[in-house]
Amino acid sequence: MHVKYQDTQANTTEQLNSTGQQSHSKLSRPSSVAETVVKMLGDMGVEYAFGVSGGAIAPVWAALHQSSIQVLHFRHEAGAAFAAIEAYFASDRPVVVFTTTGPGITNALTGLLAARWEGAKVIFVSASTSSPQRGRWACQETSTYTMPSAGLFTSGTIFHYATTLESSDELSEVARRIALGLGQPGGFVAHISIPANIQTTSVNTSLPRVTLSQSMGTASEETIAKCVRLLSEGPFAIWVGFGARGAAKEIRQLAERTGAAVMCSPRAKGIFPEDHPQFVGVTGFGGHDSVFRYMREQVPRHILVLGTRLGEFTSFWNPEMIPKQSFLHVDIDPKVPGSAYPSVETLAIHSDVRLFVKAVLKYFPESLSLSTALSLPRPIHNVVHPCTSNLVLPNILMNGIQQVIVEGSDALVLAEGGNSFAWAINFLQFAKPGRFRASTGFSAMGHTCTGIVGAALARRGKAVAIVGDGAMLMNNEVNTAVAYQIPAVWIVLNDGRYNMCEQGMTYVGFKDVDATIPQVDFVKIAQGMGADGIRVETEYEIQTALEKAIAATDPFVVDVIIDPTQIAPTHNRNQSLISQGATNY
Template sequence: MDAKFEDIKADTSKELNSTEQQSHSKPSRPFLVAEAVVKILENLGVEYAFGVSGGAIAPVWAALHNSSIQVLHFRHEAGAAFAATEAYFASDRPVVVFATTGPGITNALTGLLAAGWEGAKVIFVSASTSAPQRGRWAFQETTAYTTPCTGIVSSLEQIFHYAATVECSDRLPEVSRRLTVGLAQPGGFVAHISIPTNIQTNSLKTSLPEVTLSHAVATVTEETITECARLLSERPFAIWVGFGARQAAEEIRQLAQRTGSAVMCSPRGKGIFPEDHPQFIGVTGFGGHKSVLTYMEEYCPLHTLVLGTRLGEFTSFWNPTMIPEQGFLHVDIDPNVPGAAYPDAKTFAIQSDIKVFLKELLKYFPAKNSHSKPITLPQPELDLIKPCRSGLVRPKVLMDAIQQVIIEGSDAVVMAESGNSFAWGIHHLRFSKPGRFRVSTGFGSMGHFVTGVVGAAHAMNGKAVAIVGDGAMLMNNEISTAVQHQIPAVWIVLNDSRYNMCGQGTTMQGFKGINVEIPQADFVKIAWAMGADGIRVERESDIQAALEKALVSTNPFVLDVIIDPSWKAPIANRINNLISQSATNY
């Protein structure tokens, strides 16, 4: 975790209980619970709060507006939660999502589940029905009478790492402590603080103690490092890099160059190890490259060092070809991860911060002799195709143009939405630095990046680009929010008038005649109607100029690209995996 969170100080007792500070600008009055909660959030390092207002959450909403926290009012709670997830990864600071009772909470849940799967740090603050009104069918009643509360507003780790209902101000010291502990831990943390409407305006009746916590970095013993070095020295090994290793990019590069190891990455791990490096053999799993399987079958590494990936379905498809002869050395901060994806494979589990582990391991591998001849490894094929002046836009041509204009011509973060969009992006786009590519291959919700791009661009104070399908764009977008706050988000819409991943996938599974078509939308007109800019691209020869215009625009910008739907996306390994599971539906 970043150093700014290593010593979190929630020093609220002085500020929350001192009426003298308030008397400088207005008459003294008791501090409210809503204000106390917001002050706790400020002291935890929160800079952004995204959400949708409502009567039941109004006191907290007002307190947020009167704080140092930047408040963005979204159009849908799920969009706010997706945006909060991406704002966390862009800023490395916890982000608040706020919502009112009833549908405000249930709308947000999809985005909050995604935050948990992605490993973000998000605090959800919502209202609940006041005690005197419970069971009386209050408007949007949110209580055990009407809502399945288990795991939503109770402390069960089903949806949230921590959940609490603040029934009185005496609960706030414990809430502050639990949030501080959760945010100080490595990995993700998603919490839910539910506050009944009447409690929000209650006077604070308790002091909040100062809490100072230091984050202890998980590491390993010298004996474990020595054994890892011994195993990896037996024969050339492979390195499998995941999103959890993004803070250790330099150490991974050093280890690979000193040992001559082949390096592959998960779809979420693209760019942590440069994809143009001669030792990079490709992306594994969904949208991945055949060169990885070629390497495993022909070079037969004795071990694979796994760094920061769960090796889940979209990373590995649990393909037995990926199991090395003597098994995995799997490093992760979560002790439950090693061995879970491949329970029958020999796995040497190491619970550690990856950067700390690699720094110690590198001591056993001195700089490689520069005169030694490097091994030629299989690499992904880069088959460039020339643009045509007629016909619909081929997705591969669009990806080549994005590579040239956006990736190589700017420092913008690129995001790929679930569906064929992330299949094309994973397979064809190449990154040489970490932190420039985002994709969700775990929870994989449609709508994640059509809204997440707004949170990322806002937190970066710069350009973020989302590659999305027309189905996702129609489902849930926050163009209007970006316009309101002048956030320079860019949407590149693959407009083929259908849910094409579903159409292509079901056909490959042998199901015929399923209707996946949707009426073609004009997303430029939609963008204009909301106050954004946009261009419709119908010819491949116009792609580059349109991308360049989007890149320099200071306004939210939509590129509506009319895609040839007949081109098959690189999803065959996903479909084959479904068939192997005897799937009967898509």
């Protein structure tokens, strides 16, 4: 990538003011560090800032309100960070998270770690204690006396770039480093911590303006030719990951020209149409048995892996997912290829996925014969007939969500960690990219319950969260959605327990554990926070409730009382735990 600088004047002249017959002009006061940082972030494309206020961050918070950036004040810092992640993916623009000192920073860490895992571009702006007060037990003191510096305030495994801004003279370098990070392919999570007294310091020098210009890496012609030769040796499969979301059109063309079977990671649902005859299923957590049927009956010589780490929730490192000869693994991160299956022959290709597939397409001009595609196994979506029970079966609920929300609207669908996204991954089908989101890496509870607010805001339209009752109680931002009139919908799978934990414990051989939750009425909670909602207690009420939710213009909660005895499709996860020793057998 290239970074260009343009000199801009930090000091500006006020427009002429008129009072009656008199007019005069005067120089405006110098910009503060807080104002300069906020302007810098706005110039880099930031449109939204999510956070929680506090005394030490007051100057930055005020500067955000006076800028073009839309500020959303949340109820918890982790929720703000989760919302920032989903706003990034909905808008493809960097997002700011702001917090005060001490617990403001530590509360946000779960969401910021999720941002790193998810590959989002998030700039975290926090406050730190002014130097004269450090070591004196200042309120919520944030310094080396009270908090570890390494990792929180330095670049490393949490932040790609982190620094404490101790002087306005450091602003140019901070701007350069952030611009470099935002311009690089993939995610970038940065932390700028600014002492309270530095935030109000005047900036009297000009700050370079940064124009982002991104250069995408691609493989050499020699590497492309080698890949084409290997893929031409016989039938191969394409394993699509979330990192390939910008190459949906090209991947479909490659599949149809070559007859390749296509499977996807849980996060990549919809990048390749799930109703396509060449789609054999979702792999990993909540995935489909049809993938294993394909790998057992038609094991490919090579698998072309596009934009996925092949981590536990995508592959469970299952040996049945190994091709006869090798993986051809394409990723923008050179550390990814070969990491999941280190003993398997892997051709590592460091490239942008779309550019790679476009280059390979030149060598495959012919179209697929339909008979090849029809020989591939397909996912089976079991839909049982409605029962007479007063409890809703989760797969019947998913069928209703498929008809009313996935097929009947253009809403974005997010699924929360736990049984919620197991049911959603397995049963919902998407024909277009960009309609489904789930965090299957860091998998923090509360991610979707709060992230839905950022997603609906940034896409400027309806977004639906499928969540569990445990996650909804842990962290939600319904009240924040009410404050900003954001059309988010929560569908709560209310079974009165942490059911993934309960079912998982039984599976791995531990009994008599308590994972129950006193039954909650989420409609009453929603109404108490200013939202609307409806409770669903039988399967016959599902369609009407979902139609009402999707038509609502304000935040809406659908509280569904589901049958807790239904086993979610999580057996692969449980088998993985057993293989790792987490068992009583």
